[in-house]
Amino acid sequence: MRFAESFRVALDALRVNRLRSVLTMFGVVVGVAAVVVLVAIGTGARDLVRSEIEGLGSNIVFVAPGEFTLGSAPTISRMTLDDVTYLGRVTGDEDAIAVALNSGETVRAGRAETFAGIVGANQNLRNVFDRPLRRGRYLSEADVETRRRVVVLGSDVARRLFGDADPVGRQISVAGGTRFRVVGVLAEVGQTFGQTRDGEVHVPVTTAQRMFGVDRVDYLAIRAPTKDAVPRLQAEVVDALERKYRGERFSAITQTQLLGTIGTVLGALTGVLAAIAAISLLVGGVGVSNIMLVGVRERTREIGLRKALGARQRDVLAQFLMEAVLLTTLGGTAGIALGTGAALAIAELSPVPAAVTWWSPALAFAVSAAVGVFFGVVPARRAGRLDPVIALRAE
Amino acid sequence: MSTPALEAVDVTRTYRMEGVDVTALHGVSLRIDEGEFVAILGPSGSGKSTLMHLLGCLDRPTTGVLRIGGRDVAGLSDAALAELRNARVGFVFQSFHLLARTSARDNVALPLVYRGASRKERHRRAADALAAVGLAHRLAHRPGQLSGGEQQRVAIARALVGDPGVVLADEPTGNLDTRTGHDVMDLLERLNRDRGVAIVLVTHEPDIAERARRRVHLRDGRMESDERDDPPERGER
Ligand SMILES: Nc1ncnc2c1ncn2[C@@H]1O[C@H](COP(=O)(O)OP(=O)(O)OP(=O)(O)O)[C@@H](O)[C@H]1O
Ligand SMILES: [Mg+2]
Numbered sequence: 001m002r003f004a005e006s007f008r009v010a011l012d013a014l015r016v017n018r019l020r021s022v023l024t025m026f027g028v029v030v031g032v033a034a035v036v037v038l039v040a041i042g043t044g045a046r047d048l049v050r051s052e053i054e055g056l057g058s059n060i061v062f063v064a065p066g067e068f069t070l071g072s073a074p075t076i077s078r079m080t081l082d083d084v085t086y087l088g089r090v091t092g093d094e095d096a097i098a099v100a101l102n103s104g105e106t107v108r109a110g111r112a113e114t115f116a117g118i119v120g121a122n123q124n125l126r127n128v129f130d131r132p133l134r135r136g137r138y139l140s141e142a143d144v145e146t147r148r149r150v151v152v153l154g155s156d157v158a159r160r161l162f163g164d165a166d167p168v169g170r171q172i173s174v175a176g177g178t179r180f181r182v183v184g185v186l187a188e189v190g191q192t193f194g195q196t197r198d199g200e201v202h203v204p205v206t207t208a209q210r211m212f213g214v215d216r217v218d219y220l221a222i223r224a225p226t227k228d229a230v231p232r233l234q235a236e237v238v239d240a241l242e243r244k245y246r247g248e249r250f251s252a253i254t255q256t257q258l259l260g261t262i263g264t265v266l267g268a269l270t271g272v273l274a275a276i277a278a279i280s281l282l283v284g285g286v287g288v289s290n291i292m293l294v295g296v297r298e299r300t301r302e303i304g305l306r307k308a309l310g311a312r313q314r315d316v317l318a319q320f321l322m323e324a325v326l327l328t329t330l331g332g333t334a335g336i337a338l339g340t341g342a343a344l345a346i347a348e349l350s351p352v353p354a355a356v357t358w359w360s361p362a363l364a365f366a367v368s369a370a371v372g373v374f375f376g377v378v379p380a381r382r383a384g385r386l387d388p389v390i391a392l393r394a395e
Numbered sequence: 396m397s398t399p400a401l402e403a404v405d406v407t408r409t410y411r412m413e414g415v416d417v418t419a420l421h422g423v424s425l426r427i428d429e430g431e432f433v434a435i436l437g438p439s440g441s442g443k444s445t446l447m448h449l450l451g452c453l454d455r456p457t458t459g460v461l462r463i464g465g466r467d468v469a470g471l472s473d474a475a476l477a478e479l480r481n482a483r484v485g486f487v488f489q490s491f492h493l494l495a496r497t498s499a500r501d502n503v504a505l506p507l508v509y510r511g512a513s514r515k516e517r518h519r520r521a522a523d524a525l526a527a528v529g530l531a532h533r534l535a536h537r538p539g540q541l542s543g544g545e546q547q548r549v550a551i552a553r554a555l556v557g558d559p560g561v562v563l564a565d566e567p568t569g570n571l572d573t574r575t576g577h578d579v580m581d582l583l584e585r586l587n588r589d590r591g592v593a594i595v596l597v598t599h600e601p602d603i604a605e606r607a608r609r610r611v612h613l614r615d616g617r618m619e620s621d622e623r624d625d626p627p628e629r630g631e632r
Contacts, residue, residue, distance in 0.1 A: 012496070305492045307453075308451070308453055308480065308486050309505050309506040309553070310478065310506055310509040310557075311477060311509050312474040313473055314474070315477075315509060388454075389448050389454050392492070
C-alpha cells in the first residue's frame with residue numbers, strides 16, 4: 001500500500017471519531033507544550049547567565065580562596081590588600097589587579113534611603129571591569145591610602161537618593177552613621193545574576209575594612225593583557241598565593257570557566273525539567289496506545305476484510321502505525337504552538353527568562369512522532385497479526 | 396486438460412479449542428476448473444465455510460495439499476499468500492462486508508490499493524466494475540444509502556475488480572429476499588458466462604443450487620456427493 005493511501009485512510013479513521021481523536025491528542029498536546037515551555041525557560045536562564053558573565057568583561061581572572069565549585073560554601077578569605085603589591089611583583093602589572101570586599105548596607109541622603117551593595121574597592125577596579133563613569137571621578141590611590149570617606153554611586157542608587165540632581169559633592173551616610181562624600185557616579189550597566197550592578201556603591205577598600213572591622217579582601221580580579229596570557233597568569237597567581245599562605249588552596253578562574261560550570265548546572269536543570277515534562281508526554285502516549293487498541297478491536301471486521309482482499313500483515317500494521325503517528329504528531333504540532341505561545345508570553349509578561357530555540361520545536365515534533373511509533377506499535381502489530389478468518393467473523 | 400483454477404487434495408482442517416481438537420474437514424479432495432460454476436451444499440457445521448476459506452487462501456490446511464493455479468501454497472509466506480488472494484481470488488460474503496463510511500467506488504477499488512495501483516487507475520477500474528454490475532449511477536453512494544441487493548452487487552463488483560480467476564461466495568444470497576437473491580444469481584451467471592470467471596458458491600437454498608452446473612455436498616466434513624449437469628455445456632466456453 002502506498003504511503004499517500006495509508007495517510008488518507010489514517011486521516012479518515014481519525015475524522016470518523018473526531019471527538020475521541022481530539023481527546024486522545026490532548027495528552028500529547030499538554031506533554032509537548034510542557035516540554036517546549038520548560039526547555040525554553042531553561043535555555044532562557046542559561047542565555048541570561050551567559051550574557052551577564054560575558055558582561056563582566058573579557059580576560060579577567062577571579063582569584064578566591066578554596067577550590068572553585070559551584071554551590072560549595074565560600075571559604076573566608078585570608079587575602080589582604082598587601083597581596084595586590086605581592087602579586088603585582090609576580091605579574092608585573094599591579095595596576096591590573098583589583099580587590100573587592102563586599103557587603104550590603106542601607107544608605108541615606110537626607111530623607112531618601114535605599115539598600116545598596118557596598119563594594120570596598122581599590123583604584124584599579126574601574127579599569128579592570130571596564131566601568132565607565134557618568135559624573136565626577138572614580139576612587140583614587142590617595143583615597144585608598146588615606147582611607148578617605150568618599151563614595152562613587154551606582155546609577156540606581158544615585159537616582160534613588162538624589163533623583164535628577166547631581167550628587168557629586170553631596171553627602172550620604174552608610175550603615176546608619178558613617179558619612180561619605182560623593183565623588184562620582186558610575187554609568188548604567190544592568191544586571192548580573194539578577195542583582196543590579198547599578199545598585200552598588202564603591203568606597204575605598206581600606207575605609208570599608210575599618211568600617212567592618214576586618215583586614216581581608218574577598219577576592220582579587222586581575223585583567224590579563226591578552227587572552228593567550230590567561231592560563232599562565234592563572235598558574236602564576238595560584239602558585240604565588242599558595243607559596244605565601246602555606247597549606248591553603250586558591251583558585252583563579254575566568255568567566256569562561258565560570259560560564260562552563262554554570263552552563264553545566266543549568267543544562268542539567270533544563271534536562272531535569274524536560275524529563276519531568278516528558279513524563280506527561282509518556283502518559284499521553286499511553287492514552288494513544290489505549291485508544292488504538294480500542295480502535296483495533298472495533299475495526300476487527302474491517303481488518304479481516306482488508307486481509308481477505310490482499311492486505312499483508314505489514315500493510316495493516318502500517319495503516320495503524322500511521323494512524324497513531326498522525327494522532328501524536330497532530331497533537332505534537334498543537335502542543336508546539338501552545339508551548340511556544342506560552343513561552344513567549346512568559347518571556348514578555350514575567351521576569352522569568354524564556355528563550356524559544358529553533359531546535360526545541362523540531363525536537364518536540366520528532367519526539368511526538370517517536371511517541372506515536374512507540375505506543376502505536378503494539379496495537380498495530382496486534383492488528384497486523386489478526387487471523388483473517390476469525391477477524392471476518394467478529395461482531 | 397488445463398491446470399485447474401483451484402485444487403484441494405485430501406485436505407483436512409483441525410481447530411484446536413481448549414485442548415480439544417475439532418476437525419471441520421476430514422480429507423476433502425476437490426478440483427475447480429477455470430470457468431466452472433459450482434455450488435457447495437450441506438447442513439450447518441458441515442465444513443462449507445472452512446473449505447471456502449481454504450480455497451481462498453485465507454487459511455491453511457492442517458494436512459493435504461492446496462494448489463492455486465497449479466501452485467502449492469504450503470511453502471508460501473503469509474505475505475505471498477496475501478498477494479495470491481489479491482491476484483487470483485474474489486470474495487463475496489453473506490453480510491456484504493462493505494466499509495460503511497466509504498463510497499461504493501472506493502469500496503470496489505479496495506483490492507487495487509494493495510496492488511499499489513494509482514488512484515486514477517483505481518477509480519477507472521472501479522467505475523468499470525460497478526458498471527458491469529449495473530450500478531454505474533451509484534458511484535458516490537455509501538453502503539447505508541443502498542438496498543441489500545445493491546450492496547451485494549457492490550461487493551460482487553469488488554470481487555471482480557482485480558480480474559480474479561475465481562469468485563468465492565459464501566451464502567451470497569443468504570441475507571436477501573428470494574427475488575433479489577435471484578437477481579444476484581443472474582448477475583453471477585452472466586459474469587461466469589461473459590468473463591469466464593469460475594464461481595464457487597455456498598448455499599442452503601435448493602433453487603439457488605439448481606442454477607449451478609455442479610453441486611458438491613458436504614456432510615460432517617466429508618464430501619458426500621459431487622454431481623455435474625450434462626458435460627457438453629462445460630467445454631463450450
Ligand atoms: N475457528 C474455529 N474454531 C473452532 N472450531 C471451528 C472454527 N471454525 C469452524 N469451526 C467448527 O468447524 C465446523 C465447520 O464449520 P463451518 O463454519 O465450516 O460450517 P458451515 O458448513 O459453514 O456451517 P454454516 O452453514 O452454519 O455456515 C463447525 O463444527 C465449527 O464449529
Ligand atoms: Mg458457513
